[in-house]
Amino acid sequence: MGPLYVVAGILHFVVPELYVQIMPPVFPAPLALVYLSGLAEIVVGIGVLIPRTRRYAAWATIALLVAIFPANVYMAISGVVVAGMPGGGAPSTLVRWARLPLQGVLILWAYWYTDGD
Numbered sequence: 001m002g003p004l005y006v007v008a009g010i011l012h013f014v015v016p017e018l019y020v021q022i023m024p025p026v027f028p029a030p031l032a033l034v035y036l037s038g039l040a041e042i043v044v045g046i047g048v049l050i051p052r053t054r055r056y057a058a059w060a061t062i063a064l065l066v067a068i069f070p071a072n073v074y075m076a077i078s079g080v081v082v083a084g085m086p087g088g089g090a091p092s093t094l095v096r097w098a099r100l101p102l103q104g105v106l107i108l109w110a111y112w113y114t115d116g117d
Contacts, residue, residue, distance in 0.1 A: 001109055005045030005061065012038020024074040040064050048113050058113035065107050072099045 012019055016034045023030035044064060047057025074080070076096045 001061075001113065002045045002047075002049040005041045005048070007045075009038045009041030009043075009045060012041065019071075021080055022071045022075040024070050027070075037064070037068055048110075055114050058110045061110040061113075062107050065103055065110065069100075069103055072103060076100055 012034050016031060016038075019034040019037070020030045023033060027033055040060075041064065044057045044061040047053040047060065050057075075091075076099065079093075
């Protein structure tokens with residue numbers, strides 16, 4: 001799980017415009033929030049790789065997934081066409097809606113790293 005979050009976090013810095021597009025317009029400073037969430041993903045990704053910090057990082061991952069959920073909802077309901085996706089295409093409606101229950105799966109995966117506490 002850790003390397004996936006590190007890579008996802010790095011992508012926030014490599015292609016920030018991709019993430020800014022799905023930021024709900026009610027949130028201020030979307031670019032800053034994209035960078036902040038990217039940094040958080042890198043930190044939790046590294047944290048779950050270290051046994052001493054794994055449990056705390058897993059709880060932080062759950063909090064992060066809850067915090068970014070509004071962006072996934074906005075992407076699903078707004079019909080925003082996300083430009084700059086790898087491969088050049090925008091995610092389909094099915095993919096945008098599938099991200100919502102995927103967040104639950106990712107939360108359960110992170111919870112597994114808390115040792116069930």
